Amino acid sequence: MAAANITVSETPLVLYTLRRADDALILGHRLSEWCGHAPMLEEDMALANMGLDLLGQARELYSYAAKVEGGRNDEDKFAYLRDVRQYRNLLLLEQPNGDFARTTVRQFFYAAFADLYWRAMMRSSDPTLSAIAAKSEKESAYHVRHSSEWLIRLGDGTEESHRRAQAAIDELWAFTGEMFSVDDSERGLIDAGIAIDPAPLRPQWLNTISSVVSEATLALPDNDWMQQGGRSGRHSEHLGHLLSELQSIQRSFPGATW
Amino acid sequence: MYTQALNTSEGDDRHIEDAARAAQFQARIDADERIEPNDWMPAAYRKTLTRQISQHAHSEIVGMLPEGNWITRAPSLRRKAALLAKVQDECGHGLYLYAAAETLGSSREELVDLMLAGKAKYSSIFNYPTLTWADIGTIGWLVDGAAIMNQIPLCRCSYGPYARAMIRVCKEESFHQRQGFEIMLTLCRGTDEQKAMAQDALNRWWWPVLMMFGPPDQASQHSDTSTKWKIKRFSNDELRQKFVDATVPQAQFLGLTVPDPGMKQNEAGNWEYSAIDWVEFKQVLAGNGPCNRDRLAARRKAHEDGAWVREAAMAYAEKRRQRSALQAAE
Numbered sequence: 268m269a270a271a272n273i274t275v276s277e278t279p280l281v282l283y284t285l286r287r288a289d290d291a292l293i294l295g296h297r298l299s300e301w302c303g304h305a306p307m308l309e310e311d312m313a314l315a316n317m318g319l320d321l322l323g324q325a326r327e328l329y330s331y332a333a334k335v336e337g338g339r340n341d342e343d344k345f346a347y348l349r350d351v352r353q354y355r356n357l358l359l360l361e362q363p364n365g366d367f368a369r370t371t372v373r374q375f376f377y378a379a380f381a382d383l384y385w386r387a388m389m390r391s392s393d394p395t396l397s398a399i400a401a402k403s404e405k406e407s408a409y410h411v412r413h414s415s416e417w418l419i420r421l422g423d424g425t426e427e428s429h430r431r432a433q434a435a436i437d438e439l440w441a442f443t444g445e446m447f448s449v450d451d452s453e454r455g456l457i458d459a460g461i462a463i464d465p466a467p468l469r470p471q472w473l474n475t476i477s478s479v480v481s482e483a484t485l486a487l488p489d490n491d492w493m494q495q496g497g498r499s500g501r502h503s504e505h506l507g508h509l510l511s512e513l514q515s516i517q518r519s520f521p522g523a524t525w
Numbered sequence: 526m527y528t529q530a531l532n533t534s535e536g537d538d539r540h541i542e543d544a545a546r547a548a549q550f551q552a553r554i555d556a557d558e559r560i561e562p563n564d565w566m567p568a569a570y571r572k573t574l575t576r577q578i579s580q581h582a583h584s585e586i587v588g589m590l591p592e593g594n595w596i597t598r599a600p601s602l603r604r605k606a607a608l609l610a611k612v613q614d615e616c617g618h619g620l621y622l623y624a625a626a627e628t629l630g631s632s633r634e635e636l637v638d639l640m641l642a643g644k645a646k647y648s649s650i651f652n653y654p655t656l657t658w659a660d661i662g663t664i665g666w667l668v669d670g671a672a673i674m675n676q677i678p679l680c681r682c683s684y685g686p687y688a689r690a691m692i693r694v695c696k697e698e699s700f701h702q703r704q705g706f707e708i709m710l711t712l713c714r715g716t717d718e719q720k721a722m723a724q725d726a727l728n729r730w731w732w733p734v735l736m737m738f739g740p741p742d743q744a745s746q747h748s749d750t751s752t753k754w755k756i757k758r759f760s761n762d763e764l765r766q767k768f769v770d771a772t773v774p775q776a777q778f779l780g781l782t783v784p785d786p787g788m789k790q791n792e793a794g795n796w797e798y799s800a801i802d803w804v805e806f807k808q809v810l811a812g813n814g815p816c817n818r819d820r821l822a823a824r825r826k827a828h829e830d831g832a833w834v835r836e837a838a839m840a841y842a843e844k845r846r847q848r849s850a851l852q853a854a855e
Contacts, residue, residue: 292602296597299596299597299605299609300596300597302589302593302596302609302612302613303586303589303590303593303612303823303827304823304826304827304830305827305831306827306830306831306832306834306835307831307834307835308586308616308619308620308623309620310831310834311589311613311616312613312616312617312620315609315610315612315613315616316613318609319606319609319610319613322602322605322606322609323606325602326602326603326606329602342602343601343602346602347600347601366830367831367834419841420837420838420841421834421837423841423844424836424837424838424840424841425833425836425837425840427833427836427837428833428834428836428837428840431833512597512598513597513598515598516598516599516600516658517600517601520600520716520718520719523600523715523716523718523719524711524715525600525601525604525658525708525711525712525715
């Protein structure tokens with residue numbers, strides 16, 4: 268009984284907070300899959316480190332969503348007892364790790380966005396969100412540095428690493444548009460000064476991305492078709508598998524404390 | 526790329542063995558002085574330490590796998606974060622230890638290659654599978670507990686770099702151990718199913734953990750010289766007994782039964798345990814434990830799949846070096 272999905276009152280603020288929490292959890296989970304399998308020990312540590320930062324952000328955001336919602340749910344209920352259709356993360360972040368280039372590009376696209384986003388969110392009129400933003404921005408600044416340095420190394424490394432890095436960019440590009448899109452539910456929060464509008468951040472993001480990609484001797488695709496859906500629970504087929512692993516114990520032992 | 530320049534200089538006479546040097550070395554050990562990388566040391570001391578420190582490093586790295594197996598399935602976000610942090614610590618321990626081993630003159634790559642080729646060992650315990658979440662608690666409680674018993678005396682080991690690495694490692698290890706015990710406590714105070722899961726994990730890990738202290742004293746091939754050189758300060762059996770005496774009351778506190786019906790407390794207060802299955806121990810060390818093949822295969826796969834990444838990093842570093850040389854010439 269307790270293993271059934273929870274119901275969530277998705278007021279705009281709850282939905283907004285859950286979307287960001289889901290972003291951090293799903294990407295953190297993906298990074299944690301690398302543990303023990305990275306190309307070198309230093310990267311095992313770095314990937315785990317970034318995964319931990321993101322997991323920390325997810326926990327703060329879930330706890331805040333729980334508080335706003337009225338205390339019926341908590342961080343673990345949000346993470347473990349919602350199914351694919353209730354998850355609100357960006358499609359980009361649920362994409363499989365693939366090879367190290369794929370993981371690096373995914374990290375770079377998101378971190379370069381998150382860094383700008385959280386920095387802007389420090390001005391949120393909501394004191395909790397602005398405090399979470401201040402902490403997250405410090406972490407994402409580190410993530411941008413790490414992933415951009417690796418993208419340059421891979422792009423400007425060997426023929427093989429160049430080929431793999433370019434393939435990763437081409438593969439993931441269509442998922443970047445979703446980071447900048449806003450729906451009606453968020454529009455209200457933006458107008459109220461609680462959330463910031465991500466759309467105006469795109470030129471600056473594109474600037475960062477372009478300069479790193481060009482230093483890496485790589486190119487951005489011409490294709491401008493962008494996939495959407497994660498924010499409203501229309502995910503890729505990857506997320507279900509991720510959640511079945513993530514949630515297996517909570518689903519098997521309903522109501523237990525761990 | 527990681528090799529230190531220590532101990533490899535031309536015209537180096539530090540490798541020449543003579544009785545006077547050996548006696549002087551032993552006198553320093555007897556006076557509890559620390560031996561440092563540039564000091565003269567007997568070749569056998571260097572070799573023993575290289576073996577021991579590198580195997581210790583390999584253990585940290587292979588040890589990431591059984592616990593890493595549960596990171597994606599940890600039952601709460603708090604447990605997931607703690608486990609991820611713990612496995613990250615272990616990777617860090619591996620790095621300290623490879624650095625300590627490198628001060629003796631071998632490179633990390635050479636040492637890792639020996640492990641991947643199956644020619645260097647790692648702790649027997651990591652060849653056992655983690656089948657339930659309770660195994661993660663048990664590993665923290667017992668495996669890290671046993672590691673601490675082994676490592677605390679190594680903080681006073683005669684070789685300075687190893688002793689200093691152990692001081693850092695032990696601080697983090699004792700935190701992991703408490704965390705593991707807390708997982709067990711939560712399970713044992715939970716539902717009947719959780720308690721049964723905890724008992725089952727203890728049943729499966731108890732004997733393999735006792736084997737972590739190595740063969741019995743009469744069969745231990747490295748003990749004599751290691752003791753004389755103060756690399757080892759207590760015998761395998763002494764440490765094993767200490768561990769059992771410390772752990773039995775913890776199991777009682779949890780309400781769990783140690784899977785050794787013959788166990789009893791003697792007049793001196795020590796818990797006397799039954800005979801260990803040394804055949805199983807030898808089989809695990811020989812590569813025939815339940816997960817030996819999987820563990821090595823996972824490490825080899827990470828190494829092979831990562832080769833192009835390491836090559837890219839080297840190629841890029843070389844390009845940068847050439848570019849800055851060109852710039853300087855202009």
